[in-house]
Amino acid sequence: MPRVLSSEDVEAFRRRLCVAAEALFAERGAEAVTMRELAQALGVSPMTPYRYFKDKDAILAAVRAAAFARFATALEAAMARPMDPLQRSRSAGEAYIAFALAEPQAYRLMFDLNQPTEGDYPELQAAIVRARRTMTVHVEAMIEAGLLAGDAELIGHMFWSMLHGVLMLQLTGKLAPTIDPTKLRALLFSTVVRGLGIGGR
Structure with a gap:
Protein backbone atom coordinates (compact mmCIF):
# COMPACT_ATOMS: atom_id res chain seq x y z
CA MET A 1 0.00 0.00 0.00
CA LYS A 54 -1.06 18.80 -12.84
CA ASP A 55 1.39 19.04 -15.74
CA LYS A 56 4.69 20.51 -16.90
CA ASP A 57 3.18 23.95 -17.29
CA ALA A 58 2.25 23.96 -13.60
CA ILE A 59 5.81 22.98 -12.72
CA LEU A 60 7.18 25.82 -14.82
CA ALA A 61 4.81 28.26 -13.11
CA ALA A 62 5.96 27.04 -9.67
CA VAL A 63 9.62 27.35 -10.67
CA ARG A 64 9.12 30.89 -11.91
CA ALA A 65 7.01 31.92 -8.90
CA ALA A 66 9.72 30.74 -6.51
CA ALA A 67 12.37 32.58 -8.51
CA PHE A 68 10.39 35.83 -8.57
CA ALA A 69 9.85 35.50 -4.81
CA ARG A 70 13.59 35.03 -4.15
CA PHE A 71 14.33 37.99 -6.41
CA ALA A 72 11.82 40.23 -4.63
CA THR A 73 13.11 39.16 -1.23
CA ALA A 74 16.66 40.08 -2.21
CA LEU A 75 15.68 43.56 -3.40
CA GLU A 76 13.37 44.21 -0.46
CA ALA A 77 16.16 43.28 1.96
CA ALA A 78 18.58 45.59 0.14
CA MET A 79 16.16 48.50 0.42
CA ALA A 80 15.19 47.83 4.05
CA ARG A 81 18.49 49.01 5.52
CA PRO A 82 18.61 52.59 6.87
CA MET A 83 19.97 54.85 4.12
CA ASP A 84 19.06 57.90 2.11
CA PRO A 85 16.81 57.52 -0.98
CA LEU A 86 19.65 57.70 -3.50
CA GLN A 87 21.66 55.09 -1.62
CA ARG A 88 18.54 52.91 -1.43
CA SER A 89 18.13 53.08 -5.19
CA ARG A 90 21.76 52.11 -5.71
CA SER A 91 21.40 49.27 -3.22
CA ALA A 92 18.37 47.97 -5.12
CA GLY A 93 20.36 47.99 -8.36
CA GLU A 94 23.27 46.17 -6.76
CA ALA A 95 20.92 43.52 -5.34
CA TYR A 96 19.29 43.09 -8.76
CA ILE A 97 22.65 42.51 -10.45
CA ALA A 98 23.84 40.19 -7.70
CA PHE A 99 20.73 38.02 -8.01
CA ALA A 100 20.94 37.75 -11.78
CA LEU A 101 24.63 36.80 -11.71
CA ALA A 102 24.21 34.36 -8.81
CA GLU A 103 21.11 32.68 -10.29
CA PRO A 104 21.38 33.07 -14.07
CA GLN A 105 19.16 30.07 -14.81
CA ALA A 106 16.35 31.38 -12.63
CA TYR A 107 16.78 34.92 -13.97
CA ARG A 108 16.46 33.83 -17.58
CA LEU A 109 13.37 31.73 -16.82
CA MET A 110 11.79 34.70 -15.04
CA PHE A 111 12.35 37.32 -17.70
CA ASP A 112 13.40 35.61 -20.91
CA LEU A 113 10.48 33.24 -21.19
CA ASN A 114 6.97 33.66 -22.52
CA GLN A 115 4.48 31.50 -20.62
CA PRO A 116 1.07 32.07 -22.25
CA THR A 117 -0.75 30.51 -19.29
CA GLU A 118 0.77 32.92 -16.71
CA GLY A 119 -2.66 34.19 -15.75
CA ASP A 120 -3.80 30.70 -14.72
CA TYR A 121 -1.45 30.61 -11.73
CA PRO A 122 -2.31 33.07 -8.92
CA GLU A 123 0.91 32.32 -7.01
CA LEU A 124 2.99 33.23 -10.06
CA GLN A 125 0.93 36.35 -10.69
CA ALA A 126 1.37 37.50 -7.08
CA ALA A 127 5.13 36.91 -7.21
CA ILE A 128 5.43 38.90 -10.45
CA VAL A 129 3.45 41.82 -8.99
CA ARG A 130 5.63 41.78 -5.87
CA ALA A 131 8.81 41.76 -7.94
CA ARG A 132 7.55 44.52 -10.21
CA ARG A 133 6.83 46.64 -7.15
CA THR A 134 10.54 46.60 -6.24
CA MET A 135 11.22 48.38 -9.54
CA THR A 136 9.35 51.53 -8.49
CA VAL A 137 9.38 51.81 -4.68
CA HIS A 138 12.92 53.25 -4.55
CA VAL A 139 12.02 55.75 -7.28
CA GLU A 140 9.00 56.89 -5.30
CA ALA A 141 11.30 57.58 -2.34
CA MET A 142 13.55 59.76 -4.50
CA ILE A 143 10.57 61.70 -5.82
CA GLU A 144 9.27 62.24 -2.26
CA ALA A 145 12.73 63.50 -1.23
CA GLY A 146 12.74 65.98 -4.11
CA LEU A 147 15.68 64.31 -5.85
CA LEU A 148 13.78 63.90 -9.10
CA ALA A 149 10.37 64.54 -10.63
CA GLY A 150 8.28 62.42 -12.95
CA ASP A 151 6.26 59.23 -13.18
CA ALA A 152 7.74 56.73 -10.70
CA GLU A 153 6.51 53.71 -12.62
CA LEU A 154 7.88 54.95 -15.93
CA ILE A 155 11.26 55.91 -14.43
CA GLY A 156 11.44 52.61 -12.56
CA HIS A 157 10.85 50.73 -15.81
CA MET A 158 13.54 52.81 -17.49
CA PHE A 159 16.09 51.73 -14.86
CA TRP A 160 14.78 48.16 -15.10
CA SER A 161 15.15 48.12 -18.89
CA MET A 162 18.78 49.25 -18.67
CA LEU A 163 19.69 46.68 -16.03
CA HIS A 164 17.93 43.86 -17.82
CA GLY A 165 19.37 44.73 -21.21
CA VAL A 166 22.99 44.73 -20.07
CA LEU A 167 22.51 41.64 -17.91
CA MET A 168 20.96 39.63 -20.73
CA LEU A 169 23.76 40.64 -23.09
CA GLN A 170 26.24 39.64 -20.39
CA LEU A 171 24.56 36.32 -19.50
CA THR A 172 24.22 35.27 -23.13
CA GLY A 173 27.79 36.24 -24.02
CA LYS A 174 26.70 38.85 -26.55
CA LEU A 175 28.80 41.76 -25.28
CA ALA A 176 31.96 42.50 -27.23
CA PRO A 177 35.07 41.14 -25.48
CA THR A 178 36.33 44.69 -24.98
CA ILE A 179 33.19 45.77 -23.08
CA ASP A 180 33.22 45.55 -19.29
CA PRO A 181 29.56 45.09 -18.22
CA THR A 182 30.18 46.85 -14.90
CA LYS A 183 31.58 49.92 -16.67
CA LEU A 184 28.76 49.81 -19.22
CA ARG A 185 26.13 49.81 -16.46
CA ALA A 186 27.92 52.65 -14.66
CA LEU A 187 28.03 54.75 -17.83
CA LEU A 188 24.37 54.12 -18.61
CA PHE A 189 23.23 55.05 -15.13
CA SER A 190 25.46 58.09 -14.78
CA THR A 191 24.09 59.36 -18.10
CA VAL A 192 20.50 58.81 -17.01
CA VAL A 193 21.10 60.26 -13.55
CA ARG A 194 22.47 63.43 -15.11
CA GLY A 195 19.53 63.58 -17.49
CA LEU A 196 17.03 63.22 -14.67
CA GLY A 197 18.88 65.68 -12.49
CA ILE A 198 19.14 63.22 -9.59
CA GLY A 199 21.19 64.65 -6.76
CA GLY A 200 21.72 67.84 -8.66
CA ARG A 201 19.05 69.92 -6.92
Whole structure:
Protein backbone atom coordinates (compact mmCIF):
# COMPACT_ATOMS: atom_id res chain seq x y z
CA MET A 1 0.00 0.00 0.00
CA PRO A 2 1.43 3.43 -0.94
CA ARG A 3 2.78 5.46 1.95
CA VAL A 4 0.57 8.36 3.01
CA LEU A 5 2.49 11.56 2.37
CA SER A 6 2.54 14.33 4.93
CA SER A 7 2.30 17.96 3.86
CA GLU A 8 6.04 18.23 4.61
CA ASP A 9 6.76 15.26 2.32
CA VAL A 10 4.73 16.83 -0.46
CA GLU A 11 6.42 20.21 -0.11
CA ALA A 12 9.90 18.66 0.03
CA PHE A 13 9.33 16.70 -3.17
CA ARG A 14 7.81 19.71 -4.92
CA ARG A 15 10.94 21.70 -4.06
CA ARG A 16 13.22 18.91 -5.35
CA LEU A 17 11.22 18.69 -8.56
CA CYS A 18 11.35 22.45 -9.08
CA VAL A 19 15.12 22.52 -8.58
CA ALA A 20 15.59 19.77 -11.18
CA ALA A 21 13.11 21.43 -13.54
CA GLU A 22 14.79 24.83 -13.30
CA ALA A 23 18.10 23.37 -14.45
CA LEU A 24 16.54 21.38 -17.31
CA PHE A 25 14.30 24.23 -18.48
CA ALA A 26 17.20 26.69 -18.48
CA GLU A 27 19.50 24.27 -20.29
CA ARG A 28 17.17 23.05 -23.01
CA GLY A 29 14.09 25.25 -22.99
CA ALA A 30 10.80 24.36 -21.34
CA GLU A 31 9.27 23.05 -24.57
CA ALA A 32 12.02 20.45 -25.01
CA VAL A 33 11.72 18.94 -21.52
CA THR A 34 9.24 16.13 -20.84
CA MET A 35 7.64 14.98 -17.62
CA ARG A 36 9.41 11.65 -18.12
CA GLU A 37 12.78 13.40 -18.19
CA LEU A 38 11.92 15.34 -15.03
CA ALA A 39 11.02 12.09 -13.30
CA GLN A 40 14.21 10.50 -14.55
CA ALA A 41 16.29 13.36 -13.15
CA LEU A 42 14.86 12.61 -9.71
CA GLY A 43 15.03 8.84 -10.02
CA VAL A 44 11.27 8.31 -9.67
CA SER A 45 8.63 6.69 -11.86
CA PRO A 46 7.28 8.67 -14.85
CA MET A 47 3.91 9.12 -13.15
CA THR A 48 5.26 10.41 -9.83
CA PRO A 49 5.45 14.12 -10.81
CA TYR A 50 1.73 14.03 -11.62
CA ARG A 51 1.02 13.34 -7.95
CA TYR A 52 2.40 16.81 -7.15
CA PHE A 53 1.67 18.93 -10.23
CA LYS A 54 -1.06 18.80 -12.84
CA ASP A 55 1.39 19.04 -15.74
CA LYS A 56 4.69 20.51 -16.90
CA ASP A 57 3.18 23.95 -17.29
CA ALA A 58 2.25 23.96 -13.60
CA ILE A 59 5.81 22.98 -12.72
CA LEU A 60 7.18 25.82 -14.82
CA ALA A 61 4.81 28.26 -13.11
CA ALA A 62 5.96 27.04 -9.67
CA VAL A 63 9.62 27.35 -10.67
CA ARG A 64 9.12 30.89 -11.91
CA ALA A 65 7.01 31.92 -8.90
CA ALA A 66 9.72 30.74 -6.51
CA ALA A 67 12.37 32.58 -8.51
CA PHE A 68 10.39 35.83 -8.57
CA ALA A 69 9.85 35.50 -4.81
CA ARG A 70 13.59 35.03 -4.15
CA PHE A 71 14.33 37.99 -6.41
CA ALA A 72 11.82 40.23 -4.63
CA THR A 73 13.11 39.16 -1.23
CA ALA A 74 16.66 40.08 -2.21
CA LEU A 75 15.68 43.56 -3.40
CA GLU A 76 13.37 44.21 -0.46
CA ALA A 77 16.16 43.28 1.96
CA ALA A 78 18.58 45.59 0.14
CA MET A 79 16.16 48.50 0.42
CA ALA A 80 15.19 47.83 4.05
CA ARG A 81 18.49 49.01 5.52
CA PRO A 82 18.61 52.59 6.87
CA MET A 83 19.97 54.85 4.12
CA ASP A 84 19.06 57.90 2.11
CA PRO A 85 16.81 57.52 -0.98
CA LEU A 86 19.65 57.70 -3.50
CA GLN A 87 21.66 55.09 -1.62
CA ARG A 88 18.54 52.91 -1.43
CA SER A 89 18.13 53.08 -5.19
CA ARG A 90 21.76 52.11 -5.71
CA SER A 91 21.40 49.27 -3.22
CA ALA A 92 18.37 47.97 -5.12
CA GLY A 93 20.36 47.99 -8.36
CA GLU A 94 23.27 46.17 -6.76
CA ALA A 95 20.92 43.52 -5.34
CA TYR A 96 19.29 43.09 -8.76
CA ILE A 97 22.65 42.51 -10.45
CA ALA A 98 23.84 40.19 -7.70
CA PHE A 99 20.73 38.02 -8.01
CA ALA A 100 20.94 37.75 -11.78
CA LEU A 101 24.63 36.80 -11.71
CA ALA A 102 24.21 34.36 -8.81
CA GLU A 103 21.11 32.68 -10.29
CA PRO A 104 21.38 33.07 -14.07
CA GLN A 105 19.16 30.07 -14.81
CA ALA A 106 16.35 31.38 -12.63
CA TYR A 107 16.78 34.92 -13.97
CA ARG A 108 16.46 33.83 -17.58
CA LEU A 109 13.37 31.73 -16.82
CA MET A 110 11.79 34.70 -15.04
CA PHE A 111 12.35 37.32 -17.70
CA ASP A 112 13.40 35.61 -20.91
CA LEU A 113 10.48 33.24 -21.19
CA ASN A 114 6.97 33.66 -22.52
CA GLN A 115 4.48 31.50 -20.62
CA PRO A 116 1.07 32.07 -22.25
CA THR A 117 -0.75 30.51 -19.29
CA GLU A 118 0.77 32.92 -16.71
CA GLY A 119 -2.66 34.19 -15.75
CA ASP A 120 -3.80 30.70 -14.72
CA TYR A 121 -1.45 30.61 -11.73
CA PRO A 122 -2.31 33.07 -8.92
CA GLU A 123 0.91 32.32 -7.01
CA LEU A 124 2.99 33.23 -10.06
CA GLN A 125 0.93 36.35 -10.69
CA ALA A 126 1.37 37.50 -7.08
CA ALA A 127 5.13 36.91 -7.21
CA ILE A 128 5.43 38.90 -10.45
CA VAL A 129 3.45 41.82 -8.99
CA ARG A 130 5.63 41.78 -5.87
CA ALA A 131 8.81 41.76 -7.94
CA ARG A 132 7.55 44.52 -10.21
CA ARG A 133 6.83 46.64 -7.15
CA THR A 134 10.54 46.60 -6.24
CA MET A 135 11.22 48.38 -9.54
CA THR A 136 9.35 51.53 -8.49
CA VAL A 137 9.38 51.81 -4.68
CA HIS A 138 12.92 53.25 -4.55
CA VAL A 139 12.02 55.75 -7.28
CA GLU A 140 9.00 56.89 -5.30
CA ALA A 141 11.30 57.58 -2.34
CA MET A 142 13.55 59.76 -4.50
CA ILE A 143 10.57 61.70 -5.82
CA GLU A 144 9.27 62.24 -2.26
CA ALA A 145 12.73 63.50 -1.23
CA GLY A 146 12.74 65.98 -4.11
CA LEU A 147 15.68 64.31 -5.85
CA LEU A 148 13.78 63.90 -9.10
CA ALA A 149 10.37 64.54 -10.63
CA GLY A 150 8.28 62.42 -12.95
CA ASP A 151 6.26 59.23 -13.18
CA ALA A 152 7.74 56.73 -10.70
CA GLU A 153 6.51 53.71 -12.62
CA LEU A 154 7.88 54.95 -15.93
CA ILE A 155 11.26 55.91 -14.43
CA GLY A 156 11.44 52.61 -12.56
CA HIS A 157 10.85 50.73 -15.81
CA MET A 158 13.54 52.81 -17.49
CA PHE A 159 16.09 51.73 -14.86
CA TRP A 160 14.78 48.16 -15.10
CA SER A 161 15.15 48.12 -18.89
CA MET A 162 18.78 49.25 -18.67
CA LEU A 163 19.69 46.68 -16.03
CA HIS A 164 17.93 43.86 -17.82
CA GLY A 165 19.37 44.73 -21.21
CA VAL A 166 22.99 44.73 -20.07
CA LEU A 167 22.51 41.64 -17.91
CA MET A 168 20.96 39.63 -20.73
CA LEU A 169 23.76 40.64 -23.09
CA GLN A 170 26.24 39.64 -20.39
CA LEU A 171 24.56 36.32 -19.50
CA THR A 172 24.22 35.27 -23.13
CA GLY A 173 27.79 36.24 -24.02
CA LYS A 174 26.70 38.85 -26.55
CA LEU A 175 28.80 41.76 -25.28
CA ALA A 176 31.96 42.50 -27.23
CA PRO A 177 35.07 41.14 -25.48
CA THR A 178 36.33 44.69 -24.98
CA ILE A 179 33.19 45.77 -23.08
CA ASP A 180 33.22 45.55 -19.29
CA PRO A 181 29.56 45.09 -18.22
CA THR A 182 30.18 46.85 -14.90
CA LYS A 183 31.58 49.92 -16.67
CA LEU A 184 28.76 49.81 -19.22
CA ARG A 185 26.13 49.81 -16.46
CA ALA A 186 27.92 52.65 -14.66
CA LEU A 187 28.03 54.75 -17.83
CA LEU A 188 24.37 54.12 -18.61
CA PHE A 189 23.23 55.05 -15.13
CA SER A 190 25.46 58.09 -14.78
CA THR A 191 24.09 59.36 -18.10
CA VAL A 192 20.50 58.81 -17.01
CA VAL A 193 21.10 60.26 -13.55
CA ARG A 194 22.47 63.43 -15.11
CA GLY A 195 19.53 63.58 -17.49
CA LEU A 196 17.03 63.22 -14.67
CA GLY A 197 18.88 65.68 -12.49
CA ILE A 198 19.14 63.22 -9.59
CA GLY A 199 21.19 64.65 -6.76
CA GLY A 200 21.72 67.84 -8.66
CA ARG A 201 19.05 69.92 -6.92
